Amino acid sequence: MDENNTIGRSVLNQIKKDIISGSLKPSSKLKLDNLKSHYSVSTSTIRETLNRLVSEGFVKAEEQRGFFVCPFSETDLIEIVKIRNLIESYGIEQSIQKSNIEWESKVVSAYHRLNLEEKNNLKNESIFNEWKKYDFEFHEILVSNCDSANLMSIHSNLLDRHRRYQTILHQTRGQKSILEHEEIFNAVLNKDIKKTIKILQIHLDQGLEKALTLFKK
Amino acid sequence: MDENNTIGRSVLNQIKKDIISGSLKPSSKLKLDNLKSHYSVSTSTIRETLNRLVSEGFVKAEEQRGFFVCPFSETDLIEIVKIRNLIESYGIEQSIQKSNIEWESKVVSAYHRLNLEEKNNLKNESIFNEWKKYDFEFHEILVSNCDSANLMSIHSNLLDRHRRYQTILHQTRGQKSILEHEEIFNAVLNKDIKKTIKILQIHLDQGLEKALTLFKK
């Protein structure tokens, strides 16, 4: 189940989590000595991790000058959302076409969890991270029946990078977003590919717009 | 210009090239000691490189068991081509929409080089790699005006992985492929997005079909 067998993988997940959550701030320098002592691992392990995160788009390496958390930028966010839209739409289309009981039941349960969380969230603002987790898990389940490990891997990476922006900007859209989730859910169960993709696009576009307003502040 | 400043980057490019060319064979074990002596670098450098190549989809890491060149599989190839089609179509669409003189002239010159090479290639079969290089450079130029570094990075990775299959399978389709390149070229200059995408899809599908027949042998 848990694939945190090696220290290398464990520290990879930790650092990635810290970048997504914002405790390692955008554009900040990742000094090897600091990381080494903070995560209690050796330099080589840290460097292996950072090199992986470079390929995954979370860390930027400037040769001879070291590693930095990838900076925040509006264009980067816009690009990520657009590519996510492209990939996710295609993935959902494939998933619906290959639809089967197992997948549908996963969708139902993922939506259920998200829905419960979203109702709670309106009252209790403190559980932002928990809610976002279910949000992204729902979207991940939607493409999970597309039968393409490569597509899912690219999608998962885009979700992670998108989540960094949403988390750090503390992006919320309240009732509207919740309704869109419900519409997507229903369209998927009805195997209505066009409608699903249409609402997904609206969902992502509206979210992007909200994020961009938060950027100005 | 050349970004091979550090040994790490240089050996990354070398190993990637050797995987794409097939001199490091699919599924083969990448023993640290062998690589270390073959590329004349230290273990830490090798491990950093391999970890990056894992994220880029060229190397597979099995915990405690080491690194392997990513295996060849039909489904992997099919997935790569489909996602490439999706990404490349979108990228070309954006590129054409933002079309300008500089980009058009790059397209013209990339096509010119490819065309010269393809004419030669019919006579001289030995320059396969050179020809493939111009082939992929042409496709890369086509999306290069999309104004999305993220899209181009994903696309470039997909091209590299696709090239590995084409190179090792020694995939060629002769005159048909050459004609499709010409059609794509003309459609792009005419800013005919729909036609471009349509021919691209045929181009990739036919190539995939050819590759799959080579797989059987």
Add this chain to the structure above:
DNA sequence: AAATAAAAAACTTTATAAAATTATTAAAAT
């Protein structure tokens, strides 16, 4: 032939150090 145990090989991680580069500080010159 199959199962077990011992030995060897290979990977993972840490620690240390030297070489190379960049960043910072202090002094000198304009």
Add this chain to the structure above:
DNA sequence: ATTTTAATAATTTTATAAAGTTTTTTATTT
């Protein structure tokens, strides 16, 4: 006062070695 230069410090990059695990191979026994 600002710029230039020189010296120092900090950091990255690479290499090497050794300890600890895990896997693989070999040898032995049943």
